[in-house]
Amino acid sequence: MISRVMSAELAEHVGRRVTIAGWVHRRRRLKSVSFLVVRDRTGLTQAVAAGDLPPEESVVQVSGTVAAGAQAPGGYELVSPEVEVLAEPCVPPPLDLYRPVVQAALPTVLDHAPVALRHPLLRAGLEISAASAAGFRETLDRLGFTEIHTPKIVGSATESGANVFGLDYFGRPAYLAQSPQFYKQAMAGVFERVYEVGPVFRAEPHDTARHLAQYTSLDAELGFVRDHRDVMAVLREVVAGMLASVRRRAPAALGLLDVTLPEVPAEIPAIHFTEAQRLTSSGEPDLSPAQERWLSEWARREHGCEFLFVTGYPMSKRPFYTHPDPARPGYSNGFDLLFRGMELVTGGQRLHRHEDYVRALAERGEGTAAYEGYLQAFRYGMPPHGGFAMGLERWTARLTGAANVRQTTAFPRDLHRLSP
Amino acid sequence: MISRVMSAELAEHVGRRVTIAGWVHRRRRLKSVSFLVVRDRTGLTQAVAAGDLPPEESVVQVSGTVAAGAQAPGGYELVSPEVEVLAEPCVPPPLDLYRPVVQAALPTVLDHAPVALRHPLLRAGLEISAASAAGFRETLDRLGFTEIHTPKIVGSATESGANVFGLDYFGRPAYLAQSPQFYKQAMAGVFERVYEVGPVFRAEPHDTARHLAQYTSLDAELGFVRDHRDVMAVLREVVAGMLASVRRRAPAALGLLDVTLPEVPAEIPAIHFTEAQRLTSSGEPDLSPAQERWLSEWARREHGCEFLFVTGYPMSKRPFYTHPDPARPGYSNGFDLLFRGMELVTGGQRLHRHEDYVRALAERGEGTAAYEGYLQAFRYGMPPHGGFAMGLERWTARLTGAANVRQTTAFPRDLHRLSP
Numbered sequence: 001m002i003s004r005v006m007s008a009e010l011a012e013h014v015g016r017r018v019t020i021a022g023w024v025h026r027r028r029r030l031k032s033v034s035f036l037v038v039r040d041r042t043g044l045t046q047a048v049a050a051g052d053l054p055p056e057e058s059v060v061q062v063s064g065t066v067a068a069g070a071q072a073p074g075g076y077e078l079v080s081p082e083v084e085v086l087a088e089p090c091v092p093p094p095l096d097l098y099r100p101v102v103q104a105a106l107p108t109v110l111d112h113a114p115v116a117l118r119h120p121l122l123r124a125g126l127e128i129s130a131a132s133a134a135g136f137r138e139t140l141d142r143l144g145f146t147e148i149h150t151p152k153i154v155g156s157a158t159e160s161g162a163n164v165f166g167l168d169y170f171g172r173p174a175y176l177a178q179s180p181q182f183y184k185q186a187m188a189g190v191f192e193r194v195y196e197v198g199p200v201f202r203a204e205p206h207d208t209a210r211h212l213a214q215y216t217s218l219d220a221e222l223g224f225v226r227d228h229r230d231v232m233a234v235l236r237e238v239v240a241g242m243l244a245s246v247r248r249r250a251p252a253a254l255g256l257l258d259v260t261l262p263e264v265p266a267e268i269p270a271i272h273f274t275e276a277q278r279l280t281s282s283g284e285p286d287l288s289p290a291q292e293r294w295l296s297e298w299a300r301r302e303h304g305c306e307f308l309f310v311t312g313y314p315m316s317k318r319p320f321y322t323h324p325d326p327a328r329p330g331y332s333n334g335f336d337l338l339f340r341g342m343e344l345v346t347g348g349q350r351l352h353r354h355e356d357y358v359r360a361l362a363e364r365g366e367g368t369a370a371y372e373g374y375l376q377a378f379r380y381g382m383p384p385h386g387g388f389a390m391g392l393e394r395w396t397a398r399l400t401g402a403a404n405v406r407q408t409t410a411f412p413r414d415l416h417r418l419s420p
Numbered sequence: 421m422i423s424r425v426m427s428a429e430l431a432e433h434v435g436r437r438v439t440i441a442g443w444v445h446r447r448r449r450l451k452s453v454s455f456l457v458v459r460d461r462t463g464l465t466q467a468v469a470a471g472d473l474p475p476e477e478s479v480v481q482v483s484g485t486v487a488a489g490a491q492a493p494g495g496y497e498l499v500s501p502e503v504e505v506l507a508e509p510c511v512p513p514p515l516d517l518y519r520p521v522v523q524a525a526l527p528t529v530l531d532h533a534p535v536a537l538r539h540p541l542l543r544a545g546l547e548i549s550a551a552s553a554a555g556f557r558e559t560l561d562r563l564g565f566t567e568i569h570t571p572k573i574v575g576s577a578t579e580s581g582a583n584v585f586g587l588d589y590f591g592r593p594a595y596l597a598q599s600p601q602f603y604k605q606a607m608a609g610v611f612e613r614v615y616e617v618g619p620v621f622r623a624e625p626h627d628t629a630r631h632l633a634q635y636t637s638l639d640a641e642l643g644f645v646r647d648h649r650d651v652m653a654v655l656r657e658v659v660a661g662m663l664a665s666v667r668r669r670a671p672a673a674l675g676l677l678d679v680t681l682p683e684v685p686a687e688i689p690a691i692h693f694t695e696a697q698r699l700t701s702s703g704e705p706d707l708s709p710a711q712e713r714w715l716s717e718w719a720r721r722e723h724g725c726e727f728l729f730v731t732g733y734p735m736s737k738r739p740f741y742t743h744p745d746p747a748r749p750g751y752s753n754g755f756d757l758l759f760r761g762m763e764l765v766t767g768g769q770r771l772h773r774h775e776d777y778v779r780a781l782a783e784r785g786e787g788t789a790a791y792e793g794y795l796q797a798f799r800y801g802m803p804p805h806g807g808f809a810m811g812l813e814r815w816t817a818r819l820t821g822a823a824n825v826r827q828t829t830a831f832p833r834d835l836h837r838l839s840p
Contacts, residue, residue, distance in 0.1 A: 058801050
């Protein structure tokens with residue numbers, strides 16, 4: 001590697017001559033002195049310079065003597081620097097990366113993602129996303145789950161039918177998977193406990209702040225549950241583990257974005273759908289975004305908690321593989337987890353007996369032909385099981401307060417956007 | 421959760437009455453006694469039973485008293501058992517899961533993956549795969565890399581043109597990404613060091629034992645390298661970390677499959693392409709599979725090493741973004757890593773100056789228009805960088821000795837196979 005110390009390590013080298021390397025974050029010429037601020041993956045270093053300075057986003061190596069500097073970004077700076085340019089930019093960046101706040105509209109940011117994401121605030125969101133995914137896996141590894149990788153190209157558009165991308169698969173019609181649902185259930189029959197972190201695809205025709213055509217789904221599925229409450233207990237562990245991972249792995253990003261992480265109580269409050277209906281004076285079989293916001297606010301007020309489980313959604317509003325509540329068969333053993341005003345996770349107990357699948361499909365007016373591969377698992381004995389799925393981008397948006405989910409992924413795909 | 425102890429924990433409960441849960445792996449009726457072998461995610465438990473026993477793949481809970489049993493799978497068995505059936509299979513499995521060896525042809529296994537993968541040997545391969553991916557991430561996390569998630573739907577089929585799946589993206593033509601190459605390079609401009617574990621897609625028209633239409637690519641990219649040798653040094657750490665992870669996380673799977681893990685020397689031997697040509701008496705600008713096998717054998721013989729780097733492939737055989745060897749511009753700073761007779765990893769140093777990209781594309785008779793999004797990163801200053809990509813399935817196949825890469829992924833996709 002290019003021999004260098006990182007910005008965050010300067011304190012260990014006071015009085016010594018060192019070399020740093022990174023991008024010119026900012027050059028400032030004052031009357032009597034100039035400053036060069038260099039950005040590397042650990043932070044910023046200021047060099048007290050003289051003479052001509054390379055422009056912003058030049059890639060440089062700077063050798064200098066480390067000195068305490070009260071005004072310097074990390075408390076230390078380089079004096080008597082020698083600057084070597086490794087690569088020059090062709091044009092100035094489309095936004096000033098050194099300004100504390102991103103002063104560009106979202107389309108400008110997205111059109112210029114390869115350079116815009118170098119802005120410390122935009123980068124920070126992606127660091128929190130990466131730390132979250134690491135916490136998801138870490139928690140489930142600890143609980144005996146096995147990671148799986150499932151097909152993203154599938155032969156039938158069965159799970160919802162709508163909003164699916166079609167493709168030509170060696171001359172046959174095929175589709176991009178909208179979720180790993182069927183596969184993770186089958187693999188719960190192999191490993192009992194499985195998870196997947198991977199892309200899912202929705203041909204979402206709406207241009208909203210909360211939908212993407214591709215997002216990263218955090219999926220888990222586990223067998224030998226009594227009912228959905230065991231799944232909710234694992235999800236509680238996962239959410240706590242994700243937050244702990246963010247706290248540990250991305251403290252600087254949290255500070256930059258001024259994020260206050262939520263507390264996760266030992267048991268997240270839960271209310272039944274019928275109670276949620278009563279509280280929101282709703283007669284509908286589903287909750288609107290406004291009602292989700294109201295319930296989330298209610299949970300904060302009543303339970304001092306930013307999370308709220310809503311359980312027992314009507315069977316009519318859940319997919320055919322949902323397990324009914326044995327005590328109230330019109331309602332399901334399905335749940336949503338609301339977080340800061342929005343549904344963050346959907347999950348539940350699934351059917352596990354083959355005959356129940358055949359019946360559930362028949363009740364919805366569907367045959368079993370399109371589901372043969374899926375139903376195989378149930379033909380050979382499956383334990384009571386359930387699981388959940390969380391969108392990584394939506395999680396990151398809720399955590400960082402990003403108004404638009406497009407700000408929480410590097411290169412979003414939507415109705416209009418297919419590049420960069 | 422259903423209250424139970426796991427098979428692997430029986431030794432801690434000798435003399436006590438416990439409940440286990442899992443699948444009926446085998447029932448055996450002898451003259452004077454019957455045995456029920458139950459499979460859970462940690463192993464097998466034998467119960468000494470009487471009376472009618474549920475058939476194979478029934479999901480059961482078995483309560484019994486733990487006793488030492490020299491003939492029992494883990495050295496302990498359950499006596500005086502009570503068996504409760506949680507779910508019954510509809511039909512017997514298409515292959516005997518209890519036989520030590522898989523006695524079914526590959527198409528049968530693949531057609532019945534949801535049940536066939538329950539066979540301990542098939543399951544073991546996937547456990548090794550999961551442990552390997554965990555080791556990949558763990559090593560790179562330790563080295564300061566950041567995980568990224570990049571688009572799998574792209575607007576132009578630029579990287580190779582051929583073997584790409586086309587799809588309809590809201591009425592516009594789009595393609596499934598063949599690699600995250602362009603995106604990981606751009607993100608090396610943001611985080612310096614990035615990795616991605618995700619699916620890539622190749623419309624591979626050949627029906628061979630080493631090609632899949634979807635596979636899991638382990639991708640890494642890092643900035644501030646001197647040249648490709650720094651990339652090779654990181655790859656060496658990654659391979660060692662993957663093996664250590666397999667050793668730690670999947671010892672039972674290694675035992676079942678009788679896998680001998682390779683040693684990774686502090687420095688993996690490397691030879692230049694021209695030397696590889698000389699050794700194999702080849703005049704071709706690339707190495708054939710037979711030559712790769714020969715070289716791999718040679719490395720084992722000469723260096724006592726199952727890995728071999730071949731460096732300096734001719735520029736004409738590498739993609740346009742490959743950095744040439746400054747001392748011999750017809751040859752590249754690109755490398756392959758051979759492992760047990762096959763190319764396992766491809767990598768190298770990339771171009772990092774915008775003008776070099778413009779020139780490289782022009783030399784190949786291409787304009788820059790189709791590459792605008794990609795070239796953005798280089799317009800704004802990029803450090804010298806490089807990276808590599810490894811197919812998780814191919815790695816697992818080499819490690820476990822699987823003859824066909826389809827045996828190392830749960831639900832393979834190929835020219836003919838789109839389900840389950």
